[in-house]
Amino acid sequence: MDKRDLLVRTAFKLFYTQGIHAVGINLVLQESGVAKKTLYHHFPSKDHLVEATVRFRDEAYHHWLTGRLGAVAAGRPALLELFSALDDWFHGRAGEIDVFRGCFFINASAEFGDRDNAIHEACAEHKAKIVALIQSHVALLALPAGQARELTDLVTLLKEGAISMAHVQGNLDAALQAKAVFEHVTAGFHKTQSPS
Structure with missing residues (x-):
């Protein structure tokens, strides 16, 4: 692992567990063992490190x-799997990503509330990317355009609401x-497999 990657990974863990403004550069340096000169070689400011x-x-x-x-199969099965994946994350069964401490993007955008700020924009880009992923699976259900948009919105809001409730209220279920709501709404839809 190179020094830049080490700094980013170390800073992420600290920011995610303690909050961005609560963590100073000196703590990042202490935890990573990287020299201050090296840090500023890669990141001219703390904001640049946060964005990274x-x-x-x-x-x-x-x-x-x-x-x-x-x-899993694309379409409705993948949308159901979205909620199963979140459930695994909430319950500490998603070893590929860090232990659940809420949404890092919501947390970071709250600390950098100006929508023109590069950090806030990067958080918004992430959310848009996830919406596009959801939309790609909704599209396979062959719904009328208006209904497809509504279902994309529903899945997105269910996902975001589940993350918020799990973090803020401690509702790990x-x-x-949210999955049960989605299943109820889509119960009459035909399961669509991914195109060959």
């Missing part, structure tokens, strides 16, 4: 989630509750 951690988490989370959805 957001992009690092985006890549790791997206890789994990697409892997989970790709392990929120993903399964």
Whole structure:
């Protein structure tokens, strides 16, 4: 692992567990064992390091989630798997990503609330990428355009709500509750397999 990668991984763990503004550069240096000069060679400011951690988490989370959805048939089965994946994450059964401490992107965007801020924009890009992933599976259900948009919105809101309830209220079964709502709404839909 090179020094830049070590700094990003170390900073991410600290930011995710303690909060971004609560963690100073000196703690990142202490935990990583990297010299201050090296850190500033890679990251001119703390904000640049924070943005790198957001992009690092985006890549790791997206890789994990697409892997989970790709392990089942595309369409409705993959959308159901989305909630199963969240349930595993909430309950500490998703070893590929860190122990659940809420959504890093929500947390980071709350600390950098200006929508024009590069960190906030990177968080918004992540959320848009996940919506696009959901949309790609909804599209396979061959619904009318308006209904497809509504279902994409529903799945997105169920996902975000489950994460929020699990983190803020400690309701670790929120993903399964969201899954039950999704199953009820889509009970009459035909299961669609991915195109050959």
